[in-house]
Each structure stands twice: as structure tokens, then as C-alpha cells.
Amino acid sequence: MKLPDFEAWAVFAKVAETGSFVAASQDLGLSQATVSKVIGRLEKKLDATLFHRTSRRVALSESGLAALDGATRLLASAEALETEASALAARPRGTVRMTAPMSFGIAHLGAMLPEFFALYPEVTVDLTLADHFIDIVEDGFDLALRISDLEDSSLMARRLAPVRILLVGAPSYFDKRGRPTHPKDLTDHVGLVYTNGRAKGMWRFQHAAEGQYSVTVPGPLRVNNADILRPALIGGAGIAMQPDFLVWDDIQAGRLEVAIPGWAPPPLSLYLVTPPGTLRPTRVQALMAFLVGKIAKANWTQGGT
Known part of the structure; x- marks a missing residue:
């Protein structure tokens, strides 16, 4: 015809x-x-x-x-x-496929997204939380949040906030075991170790004047998810390297304190990452703008501990 x-x-x-x-x-x-x-x-x-x-x-x-x-x-x-x-x-409508780190998603996205749904009732979010690398192009994701130094330059990326990794423990733990003044002191402490990072349990520090130092801290717990460490930390069972977005509230409340001031791992960053190209549906643009605004106002991004 x-x-x-x-x-x-x-x-x-x-x-x-x-x-x-x-x-x-x-x-x-x-x-x-x-x-x-x-x-x-x-x-x-x-x-x-x-x-x-x-x-x-x-x-x-x-x-x-x-x-x-x-x-x-x-x-x-x-x-x-x-x-x-x-x-x-x-008008934003339809499904946005998104991936984010497990700990960040649990700590922050769960609280953020209901506000987004109230603003955009015709948008749904298919959210995958994972700490392993996901190829967002091959797996068909519209956007991702990533905490890294972002080596893949083929993706479109926007830096949302610095992410500081802090050595923390409960005041009761330090009262009992002593407060370290140098990373070398950590061999006499109890480590609660997150194993999903690049260092695989090796804690690496740097100091503006004294350079770098790496140490393996003995301890009873090695785990691939940082959230599970919080009860043990607050209970005084050991010390751990934790991202600021997980421990900021506990530090402010005095439940945890930062150890060895001046020594810290190189900071990472939280990025909003999308596949190559500039044309994105309005539903994706809406979620991106929402996340940018919310994360910029988050308490842990405002500096200080």
C-alpha cells in the first residue's frame, strides 16, 4: 500500500x-x-x-x-x-536504569528518592546497588554513581563531591587501646577491614610533610560491605577505614572519632556517570539534576569532621 x-x-x-x-x-x-x-x-x-x-x-x-x-x-x-x-x-516519564555503590545507596539514595518520586510521579527508577564494576553501556544503564578516581574517560562524568576515607573508631576503643599518632602504630590495634577496595586490606596513608605509609592491620573481621562494620565500630570492637558519607553523623554525635589527624588515604570523588553522547530523555535529565542538587546540600559534603 x-x-x-x-x-x-x-x-x-x-x-x-x-x-x-x-x-x-x-x-x-x-x-x-x-x-x-x-x-x-x-x-x-x-x-x-x-x-x-x-x-x-x-x-x-x-x-x-x-x-x-x-x-x-x-x-x-x-x-x-x-x-x-x-x-x-x-514531561519526565518512564523508567530510568541506574546503578550506585551499595553503601552509598543504602545510606543516602533510599532517603532521597521518595522526594524525587513526589516531584516526578510518572518516573520509575530501576536501581541496582553493587560494589563491583558495572559496564553501564553494555548493561544498558542510563546513569551511575561511582566513587573512584574514574579512569574510564570514554564516559560522560560530572564530579559531585569529594569522598574522604577516614580512619575511625569509638572513643571507648581508643580509651582502652590508646590513640595512634602514626600509621606504624596501627600494628598494635584491631582492624575491621573492608576488602572490596583496590588495596584489598592494605591501609595506605599520605601526609603532606612526611609522605606515604602503608600498613596491614590485624583483626578479626574482613568484609566486602562497609555498612556491616558500623555496629562493631560503635561498640568499640576495632577501627576501620570508612568513607565520610557513612560516618559523618556518628562523628558529629561523638559515637566515633577520627584517628591520626594529618594522615589519610588519597581522597576519592563521587561522580555522576552517563554513557557517551549528549541526548538524554527528560526523565534521565530530571533524575540527574535532582541528584546533583541533593548531594551538593548533603551534610557530609560541607567539609569538616
């Missing part, structure tokens, strides 16, 4: 409306030659003259008058359809 020449009928309706090939070409953003060619194509297809043309005016023929009402309705319907489709495209 051969489709009707919708473009030609739309051009015909515009010429009839304006009474001029020149005016129609300006309204449609086409050249006058193109408008004339399209009308000629339609007249050839119909084997009928649609306009009587003189050097001074353009007038509808009998065949043109007969076709005018249908063509005008066709043009109006198409314009209304485009307007409706544009409005739908501009």
Missing part, C-alpha cells in the same frame, strides 16, 4: 491559507522553489490543477476548493499531534 503524500497536502493547505507561495514558504521554512515543486508533484499525482497562478495572485481551482477542507483538517491534526507529542516528550 502506498502512503498518501502527507507533506504535499500540508504544503497545499498552507499555500491555500496564506494565498501565496512566498508566504507559505516563509511559514514552512522551505524555499519557494521547493513549495512550487511539492505542489506540482501533488497536481501530477491527482492529474488536476489545484491553483490558478498569475503574476499577481494565486487562487484555488475547483479541484483545490474541493480538497481544501480535508487538507486543512489534515494539517491541523498533524500540528496538534506534534504539539501533544512534544509535550509528552518534555
Whole structure:
């Protein structure tokens, strides 16, 4: 089945409306030659003259008058359809596939997202929390939060906040075991070790004046998720290297304290990462803007401990 020449009928309706090939070409953003060619194509297809043309005016023929009402309705319907489709495209709706680190997601995304859903009730978020590397292009994710130094430059990335890794323990622990003043003192302490980082249990420190120092701290617990360390830390069972976004509240409340001031691992950053390219659905843009705004105001991003 051969489709009707919708473009030609739309051009015909515009010429009839304006009474001029020149005016129609300006309204449609086409050249006058193109408008004339399209009308000629339609007249050839119909084997009928649609306009009587003189050097001074353009007038509808009998065949043109007969076709005018249908063509005008066709043009109006198409314009209304485009307007409706544009409005739908501009309104955030549909599913956003997102991935984020396990600990950050549990600590912060769970509290943030209900506000997002209240703002955008037609958007759903398919959230995967994982500490292992996920290829967001291959696995079809719209965006990711990543805590790293971001080696993959092929992705589009926006740095949202620094992430400091802090050596922390309960005041009761330090009262009992003593407060270390140098990383070398940690061999006499009890480590609660997160194993999913690059160091795999080796704690690496740097100091502005004294350089770098690495140490392996003995202890009873090695685990691949940092959240599980919190009860043991607060209970005084040992010390651990924890990201500031997990322990900031506990430090402010005095449940934990930061050890060895001046010595710390190199800071990481929290990035918002998307696949290559600049065209993103409005639902993805909406979630990105929301996360940027919320994380910028988070208490742990404001500096200090």
C-alpha cells in the first residue's frame, strides 16, 4: 500500500491559507522553489490543477476548493499531534536504569528518592546497588554513581563531591587501646577491614610533610560491605577505614572519632556517570539534576569532621 503524500497536502493547505507561495514558504521554512515543486508533484499525482497562478495572485481551482477542507483538517491534526507529542516528550516519564555503590545507596539514595518520586510521579527508577564494576553501556544503564578516581574517560562524568576515607573508631576503643599518632602504630590495634577496595586490606596513608605509609592491620573481621562494620565500630570492637558519607553523623554525635589527624588515604570523588553522547530523555535529565542538587546540600559534603 502506498502512503498518501502527507507533506504535499500540508504544503497545499498552507499555500491555500496564506494565498501565496512566498508566504507559505516563509511559514514552512522551505524555499519557494521547493513549495512550487511539492505542489506540482501533488497536481501530477491527482492529474488536476489545484491553483490558478498569475503574476499577481494565486487562487484555488475547483479541484483545490474541493480538497481544501480535508487538507486543512489534515494539517491541523498533524500540528496538534506534534504539539501533544512534544509535550509528552518534555514531561519526565518512564523508567530510568541506574546503578550506585551499595553503601552509598543504602545510606543516602533510599532517603532521597521518595522526594524525587513526589516531584516526578510518572518516573520509575530501576536501581541496582553493587560494589563491583558495572559496564553501564553494555548493561544498558542510563546513569551511575561511582566513587573512584574514574579512569574510564570514554564516559560522560560530572564530579559531585569529594569522598574522604577516614580512619575511625569509638572513643571507648581508643580509651582502652590508646590513640595512634602514626600509621606504624596501627600494628598494635584491631582492624575491621573492608576488602572490596583496590588495596584489598592494605591501609595506605599520605601526609603532606612526611609522605606515604602503608600498613596491614590485624583483626578479626574482613568484609566486602562497609555498612556491616558500623555496629562493631560503635561498640568499640576495632577501627576501620570508612568513607565520610557513612560516618559523618556518628562523628558529629561523638559515637566515633577520627584517628591520626594529618594522615589519610588519597581522597576519592563521587561522580555522576552517563554513557557517551549528549541526548538524554527528560526523565534521565530530571533524575540527574535532582541528584546533583541533593548531594551538593548533603551534610557530609560541607567539609569538616
